[in-house]
Amino acid sequence: MAVVPEECLDSIERIIANKKRILQRKEDLFSYAYDASFGIHCPDLVLQPISTEEVVSIVRLANQFKIPLYPRGRGTSLSGGPLPVHGGIVLDFSLWNDKLIVDPDDSVAIVSPGVLTADINAKANEFGFMYPPDPSSAHVSTIGGNLAENSGGPRGLKYGVTKDYVIGLEVVTPEGEVIRTGGRTIKNVTGYDLTKLIVGSEGTLGIITEATLKLIPKPAATKTALILFDDLVDSGRAISRVLSSGILPSKMEIMDQASIIAVENYKPLGLPTDVEAILLLELDGHPYSIEDEMEKVKSVCLSVGGREVIIAKSDEEASDLWQARKLVSPAIVRIKPTKISEDATVPRSKIPDMFKRLKQIKEKYNIHLVVFGHAGDGNLHPNIIADQRDKEEMKRVELAVEEIFKASIELGGTLSGEHGIGNMKSPFIEMELGKEGLDMMKRIKRAWDPNNILNPGKVFPEPGQKLVLSNG
Amino acid sequence: MAVVPEECLDSIERIIANKKRILQRKEDLFSYAYDASFGIHCPDLVLQPISTEEVVSIVRLANQFKIPLYPRGRGTSLSGGPLPVHGGIVLDFSLWNDKLIVDPDDSVAIVSPGVLTADINAKANEFGFMYPPDPSSAHVSTIGGNLAENSGGPRGLKYGVTKDYVIGLEVVTPEGEVIRTGGRTIKNVTGYDLTKLIVGSEGTLGIITEATLKLIPKPAATKTALILFDDLVDSGRAISRVLSSGILPSKMEIMDQASIIAVENYKPLGLPTDVEAILLLELDGHPYSIEDEMEKVKSVCLSVGGREVIIAKSDEEASDLWQARKLVSPAIVRIKPTKISEDATVPRSKIPDMFKRLKQIKEKYNIHLVVFGHAGDGNLHPNIIADQRDKEEMKRVELAVEEIFKASIELGGTLSGEHGIGNMKSPFIEMELGKEGLDMMKRIKRAWDPNNILNPGKVFPEPGQKLVLSNG
Structure with a gap:
């Protein structure tokens, strides 16, 4: 376990002038021992940087004293991303939210790491644009955390994930140098794509201090349908058939029978509990085209055995239909x-x-x-x-x-589609990547972070590490 | 300069049983000394591998004898990508085109490196899908070359570039190990994103032996307009205004006055030579919506000073309008x-x-x-x-x-949007990336390719290297 020596603390107080952003009291530290996954790991110190200069100085100091650093947003990680598993310093970026600029001429947003993800989309909307990635935590999670974990969300089907919208970064490297990757242009093939390497690297390859995000025109309208299937396999066929009929829905969510029953027990919405699956589907785009496409969706779903297709006639009806999906999480924790x-x-x-x-x-x-x-x-x-x-x-x-x-x-899939590996799935990563694949990743980590300062104990399994789902 | 020792040649003849795929005659070698850029660099040997096993054995042999390897598709690179600037062995992948599988249920294509890019889109079309990246060389360039250079094309505006469609790779590492990155799923956050690191690395980090490409539903219709601008600045304003009005065209091309005059001198199409710019714009999507959107485009363009908006009434008229853009290249080389x-x-x-x-x-x-x-x-x-x-x-x-x-x-831009750095732009790369940014890239290269076997002399500048635009 790392400890922070007195002499290092003196330097930190010179780096961060405002002592309120240096947290040392046990009760403060303890609130950084958790995220939304498992395990309790108390840090030795928490710092709340609000500038690139502060981050650079802290990272250099950490290298000098060999103290681990753990970047953290709002702690909504489901894979242990920000947990200080080896002790040391948590860097809480949630205060650094001063920059949220939307430039409509270049269709980009420039943001500080602590800005809330939903605020970016809201600001983009004011200019007729959209920031598509929509993790369900968007209203409480920071863009910095989303960038570290490459968050997804329901709109991933049509619009992709966080990474697909990052075109430029300012990054502090593990040894405390500032680099800028990418830029303000959508196309850029100058050298290796460090932007997309750093996004999703879970804070192990660099600390993101600013991001340039691509925005796209906001679709004019949306339309929602809820489709009931007696047979789960039919719902799978419906998904494939819709997608190969020239239609790309903005969302396409499934709920199995157990989810439906849980929701009905929690808050009766009148969903039939004898169906094996419900599909919730949203189309977006021009009002004419989604009207027409929804008719096609209906006939495709009925032709592969759908019991019933309920199409929302208004935005209110649409949110009523989406309630079913939104209630699953609160419903199941009641069990x-x-x-x-x-x-x-x-x-x-x-x-x-x-x-x-x-x-x-x-x-x-x-x-x-x-x-x-x-x-x-x-x-x-x-x-x-x-x-x-x-x-x-x-x-x-x-x-x-x-x-x-x-x-x-x-089945040809992956351990993680959108939550990240963290320390929750690292014991299993070699199963997917193979020894050689994992080795190529380790080589990058070692070449960039020779002192293993940034978020140690994540992504890569540690000797003898096993999945543990208990707190303490 | 590297030479290929006799003993190494013996081993190569055991690896590649068919001698026709081992090229040693001076006249054969000479046809690999060029690409579509500048400089003549004759290789010592050309091999035409058609399997992963062959590639693995060749790469291991090259490491043993410290012989440079240069992967090559059809040689349409505009930045010197496949040129054997340090001598050694060119690996010509153009014969390896046996696999082109479209799986409509997963909306993916699985391809060998030598498959022509246009053939992928054609095959996808048969199933109602599209492979969007459309470099102008698509009919003659291989997907392997496109992957190495992360090729773009006109559809980049709406659909992005090659990298945005690669979800999985089989790669032979610079030391001859086989790794699989990503997979068949659109979402994957297991470990570092080696897929997007390798795509666009210009053959310096690995040899791609198979790729899994994401396909999207083919839009039902397209619509084209040609817009004349007396003032170049107005055309720039038109572009921004169209994009912030909720419309995302599939293509938006510009031609300046010199291009227009060159085309008219080459083949008179009746374009007015007194305008400062022509915009060519294509919308795709549902027929209803693009009809409506095109009206909006027209009024936006006229409102910012467009002289005239010509909308194609049929596919034939659309290709006539696109002729103007297509003729620029042949027209200018006549000058x-x-x-x-x-x-x-x-x-x-x-x-x-x-x-x-x-x-x-x-x-x-x-x-x-x-x-x-x-x-x-x-x-x-x-x-x-x-x-x-x-x-x-x-x-x-x-x-x-x-x-x-x-x-x-x-102006906040980049050296290269879609052609790559190769050896043409490497003398300038530090200007964009800075010393530290370039250093982080070099660290990856050194960690992965300690013997500097794969495509040496590319991306990274060599001591004293300058731009040279002369052949020999």
Whole structure:
């Protein structure tokens, strides 16, 4: 475990003039010991930088004293991203939110790391633009955290993920140099793409101090449908058939029967609990075209065995339909207090197979499993509901999670579609990447961060590391 | 200069059983000394691998004997990408085109490196899908070359570039290990994004032996307009105004007066030669919506000073309008035989400034300069027309090119939007990236390719290297 020597603290007080941004009291430190995943790891110190100069000086100091640094936004990570697992200093970027500039002429936004993601989209909307990435935490998570984890969201199907909208970065390297990657142009092939290497590197390759984001014209209208399927496999066929009929929905979410039942028990919306799946689909674009496309969606869904297609006639009706999906998370934590939210992602055609595998895992380990998520891009969210105080149950859950990862990879998928690896999935990463693939990543980490200062203990497995789903 | 020792040749003959794929005759080698840029560099040997196993064995052998390897597609590079500048072995991948699979259920294509890019889109079209990247060389260039250089094209404005469609790769590392990056899923955040690091690394970080490409639904219809502007600055305003009015055209090309005059002299199309700029704009999507959007485009363009908006009433009329843009390249090489095609890219709002700077450069160095390109994304193609045999003129051209690069960077742009750095622009790369930015790239190169086997002499400048625009 790292400790912060007195002499280092003196230097820090010269770097950060305002002592309020240096947190040392036990009760303050403890609130940085958590994120939205598992494990409690108390930092030795928390700093709240608000300038590139401060970050540079802190990083150089950390290298000098070999103290780990853990960049952190608002701590909504589901994979342990910001947890200070080796002790040391947490860098809390949530105060650094002074810059949120939208330039309509270049269709870009320039942002500080602590700006809330939803605020970027709201500001873009004022100019007729949209910032598409929409992780469900967008109203509470910072863009810095989204950049570190390359967050996704329902709109990923049509619009891609965070990375697809980052065209330029200012980054402090692990040894404290400032570099600028990319720029303000959409096209840039000058040298290696460090922008897309750093986005999604979970804070292990650099600290992002400013980002330039690409904005796109905001679609004029949206239209929502809720489709009921007696058979889960039919819903999978509907997804493929819609997408190969020339229509690219902006969202395409699935809820399995367990999710539907959970929602109806929590807040009765009148959803039929005897269907095996519900698809929620949103089209966006020109009002004429989505009207016409929705008719096509309806006939495709009915032709592959859909029981009923309910099309919202107004924005209010649309939000009523989306309520079903939004209530899943609050509904399931009412069943039991501990929710293990996975994001195993499979090729779209393998969704029915994945559902079969999940059913087998559920029965084998006798766990409470509900499945929902971004069906259009194969990014499911199998959620296990358990009680962390029940050690025996948590043991079964750990085994089930490991088998979910295996199933996903055997079906040609990935451990993580949008939550990141952190320290939650690092014990399994070699299963997906192979020894050589992982080695090429380690080479980059070593070449950039020879002292292993930035977010150690993440992405790469540590000797003997295993999945542990218990707090303390 | 590298030579290939006898003992190494023996091993190569064991690796590549078919001797026809081992080229050693001087006249064969000489046809690999060129690409579509400048400089003549004859390789010592050319091999035509058609399997991953062959590539692995060749790369391991090259490491053992420290012989440089230069991957090559069809040699359409405009930046020197495949030129064997340090001697050694060219790996010609153009024969390796056996795999072109479209999987409509997952909306992906799986391809061998030697497949022609246009063939991928054609095959996708059969299933109702589209592979959007459309470099103008698509009918003759291989996907392997496009991946190495991260090629763009007119559709980049709406659809992005090659990298945006690559979700998985099989790669042979510089030391001869096989790794698989990404996969068949659109979302994947497991570890560092090696896929997007390798695409665009110009063959310096690995040899791509298979790629998985994302396909999207093919838009139902397209609509084209040609818009005349008396004033170049107005055309720039039109571009910004169209894009902030909620419309994202699939293409938005500009031609300056010199381009228009060149085309009219070459093949009279009836274009007015007294306008300062022509915009060519294509909308794609649902027929209803593009009809309506085109009306909006028309009124926006007229409101900012457009002289006339000509909207194609049929696909035939649309191709007639596009003829103007397509004829620029053949028209200008009739003026003088040597064409230096740059791809300096600036933020969209800086297009009028860039035009001003280009005009100054043209006058200062008394060169023949025409400007056209992908205006919507700021990716201009300033083309200098000269005669390579005229040493004095070429000296002026070299100075002008350097000043074009400087102008682009001063305006917040980049050296290269879509052609790559190769050995043509490497002397200028530090100007854009800074010493530290370049150093972080070099660290990756050294960590992955300690023997500097893969495409040496590219991307990174060599001591004392200068731009040379003469053949031999």
